[in-house]
Amino acid sequence: MARSPHDTRRPLTLRDVSEASGVSEMTVSRVLRNRGDVSETTRERVLEAARRLGYVPNKIAGALASQRVNLVGVIIPSFSNLVFPEVLSGISAELENTGLQPVVGVTDYSAEKEERVLYEMLSWRPSGVIIAGLEHSGNARAMLENAGVPVVEIMDVDGAGVDAVVGISHRRAGRHMAEAIIAAGYRRIGFLGTKMPEDHRARKRLEGFNEGLAAAGIALVDTEFYSGGSALSKGREMTEAMLARSPDLDFLYYSNDMIGAGGLLYCLEKGFDVPGQLGLAGFNGVELLDGLPRKLATMDACRREIGRKAAQVVARRAGATADEAAGGVEEQVIELQPVIELGDTIRRP
Amino acid sequence: MARSPHDTRRPLTLRDVSEASGVSEMTVSRVLRNRGDVSETTRERVLEAARRLGYVPNKIAGALASQRVNLVGVIIPSFSNLVFPEVLSGISAELENTGLQPVVGVTDYSAEKEERVLYEMLSWRPSGVIIAGLEHSGNARAMLENAGVPVVEIMDVDGAGVDAVVGISHRRAGRHMAEAIIAAGYRRIGFLGTKMPEDHRARKRLEGFNEGLAAAGIALVDTEFYSGGSALSKGREMTEAMLARSPDLDFLYYSNDMIGAGGLLYCLEKGFDVPGQLGLAGFNGVELLDGLPRKLATMDACRREIGRKAAQVVARRAGATADEAAGGVEEQVIELQPVIELGDTIRRP
DNA sequence: CCCGGCTACGTTAGCGATAACAAGATGGGG
DNA sequence: CCCCATCTTGTTATCGCTAACGTAGCCGGG
Structure with a gap:
């Protein structure tokens, strides 16, 4: 006491x-x-x-003496993007009874800051590292390779990982959405997204989307990008701007659900016939938005599940001895399958 | 390399x-x-x-030798409540250039888990602790008192803190909202909130709200509580249920913006005259919701600012020597002032 | 030419715990 | 009654780094 x-x-x-x-x-x-x-x-x-x-x-002394640390480094780009707190929540829940504890670092989508944060984390000799994305600076990659602990790169499987990878294929997600949209009969399609060259996953989704369209001999009619501000109202503004510019569009694909929701609200207010005359889709499947007047078409990005699976991998491997870990580096990629939810904003066959 | x-x-x-x-x-x-x-x-x-x-x-060895640790423990109830990632974001930003690093622990609103997480954190001898709320178990309080490092309790100033406190008065916030509602001429008021005895801040808001009403000789006409599920759609359902039960209500006070937004969407769909016939208000001022058809009345809970200020306190105190810290325990309470935003859902005078 | 006062390093002794081994109890079988 | 297996407890030597102090050079002034 x-x-x-x-x-x-x-x-x-x-x-x-x-x-x-x-x-x-x-x-x-x-x-x-x-x-x-x-x-x-x-x-x-x-x-x-x-x-x-x-x-x-005093775990500091304990860790030094036993060469064992019950921390898992988690590196994410931001807390502001709803997605990452959800991933963290999954990690946190899964680690709950393993005796491991997550330590979070934030990169603000900056490669340089990622490097610093990673260095900082590794200097605490964590039992594992979970890091968002597959794209890292040369130094960061080298650090991950030499860390001598399990490394799990999450969110994205389109590319080469250092060790384990848990995520979805954003490229394929984009492609599938394109196919679903085309199958529903839409042809004049616009894209609305974030202006973030650093957000590789959004980029890959768009690339996949374009591939999907191209396969059907279609090209995007218009695109619009934004940065900063509240996503919901940005979605409104962008939608208004794009429809003013290209009034003949019959589909709007948004790079995330929040701007998609903004667009949806705008379209409903304006009395557009959704999904008859104009279809809409977003990405992520954020539960937060259940309860909108119509359910926005989207794809679930399996955020919580990614967190859980990644934590599982770390927990299992961290349990193994260092030798096992160094030896049988069972390179593994866990690809989750996002499911399209057509909701109320894509015409049903 | x-x-x-x-x-x-x-x-x-x-x-x-x-x-x-x-x-x-x-x-x-x-x-x-x-x-x-x-x-x-x-x-x-x-x-x-x-x-x-x-x-x-190896910072473990370094920390042991130098008796200095550049970590700050941050303990929050959950990642799912939008509020806390925002606070974290503020903390993270403020700590950015101090050489300190946040380490996050989650309690799931459980006092027992809070105790465990706190114990775990303190065993790493962090340079400071930031913890949500003023209510802790006896053991937790004792640990905080004996930690020998700066402790900042955040979110709430209605009660006695261990050391420093940064937050707003939820009681007063509730009271002010009641006053604003009454001033706008509403009289038959319903409350919709979460079914969480552990959420002391929501409880204090409601208490303050009731006080405010009582001061004007008014009492709540109806109340409804929920737990779990998506807040937006819960807001809808609860609103529908309450209005079916008490159709003569002229105001609905929601314990947070998300359920408030759900209610707002419901009311608009049903064609109610908002704010003329029926007024609405939430709490938190979540920026996320800018972009709804109407702006929901709310009070900004200063989440990011709370994070920043708390981090500042820790950074400044951690800079001081242990002696100073132990000696001049400058007990301090930083009370931020939430501002009412009437938005479009409370009648203007 | 000696000496005080830099500057640029090196030495020694922990920090607070744990691993690995050592060593008293204790008790049961031969 | 002795010996060894079984339990329980203590001893010793790190873990990798840093605080604090020690000490060579080197310089310039008296």
Whole structure:
């Protein structure tokens, strides 16, 4: 509980507990970690003393001595994009009972900052690293390769990973959406997305989308990009701008659900016939948006599942010994399959 | 860069770098930390060797030796509630150039889990702790008191803090909203909120709201609570249910913007006269929702700002020596003022 | 030419825990 | 009654790094 009488503010150590309970530091250590044989009576004596003093073990020292760290580094581009908190939530839930703890770093979509954050993380010798994306600077890649711990690159499987990879194919996702749109009979299609060269996944989706259209002999009629601001209202504005410019469009493909929702609200207000005259689709499948007047067509990006799976991989591998980890580097790619949800904004056959 | 030829997978240490560059470990340490006097030539020689080997310092050892850790523990209830990623974003931004790094733990609104997470965090001897809320278990409170590092409790100022506190008064926020609603002439008021006894802030808002109503001789006409599911569609359902039950209501106060938005969409669809016949208000001021057909009345909870301010406090105090920190415990409460935004869903005078 | 005062390093001794081994108890079988 | 297996506890030696102090050179002034 509270501090003892003679509170000199010197942080407590094993020695304090050992003196208070009349056993060696080693025995205290054993009790606190539930390791090795300790008699029931001394165990209780030790626990009582630790509780009374308010002792909190020093994992720094413990980690140094045991060469074991229960931290998993997680590197994401941003907290603002709804997607990543969801991934984190999955990781956090999955790690829950493994004794591992996530440590989060943010890159703001900057490769240089990613490098710094990664360096910082590795300097804590985590048991594993989960990092968003497959595109990293040369240095970052080298660090990941030499880290000597499991590395899981998440979100995206279109490309070569360093170690394990868990995600979806954004290229294929874009392509499938194009096919679904064409199958529904739409032909004059516009694209609305973010102005982020750093967002490789959005880029790949667009590339795949264009491939899908091309395969049917179609090309995008118009495109519009934005940056910053509230996605919902940006979606509105972009939609208005694009429809003013290209009034004959019959489909709008948005690079994410939030701007798509903005567009949907705009179209409904204007009284457009959705999905008859004008179809709409977004990407991500954010649950947040269930409850809009119509359900926006989208593809679920499996965010939480990606987090869970990635955490599973790390947990399993981190359990293995270093030798196993170094030896049988079972290179693995877990590709999840996003499912198209036509919702109410794509014509049904 | 990459690993050297004879890659035995033994993690690199200062000694490797010191041997590779022909100086002592201490000198390498100095170079890598930019500390003390080192001649330009040896500095470069060392840096070159470190880079060539791909050396990453071991902060565990460093922290143990120097008794300094550049981590700040951040404990939040959940990633799913939009609010907390925003706070994190503020913390992360503010810590950016201080050399400190946030480490996040999640409690799922459980006091017991909060205790575990806190224990875990403190065992890494962070330079500071930022924790959501003022309500903690006895053990947790004791740990915070004895941690010997700056502690900042965030979000809420209605209660007694352990050390520093940064947040808003939810009680007052509720009261002010009640006053604004009454001032606008509404009288028959319903409340819709979450069924979470653990969410103390929502509870305090409701209490304040009731106080505000009581001061005008009014009482809530109806209340409805939900848990789980997508907030937007829950907002819809609850609103429908409540209006079916109490059709004579003239105002609906929602405990957060997401359910409020759901309610707003429902009301607009049904063709209710908002805000004339029926007024609506939420809480949080989530920017995400800019772009709805009408702007929902709300109060900005200053989430990002809370994060920034909390991080500032930690950064400043962590800079001070332990003695200063222990001595001049400048107990401080930073109360931010949420501003009512009437939006389009409360009648204007 | 000696000495004080830099500058640029090196040495020594931990930091607080754990691994690995050592060594008292304890008890049961021969 | 002795010996060895079984339990339980203690000892010793790191883990990789840094604080604090020590010490060669080197310089210039008296």
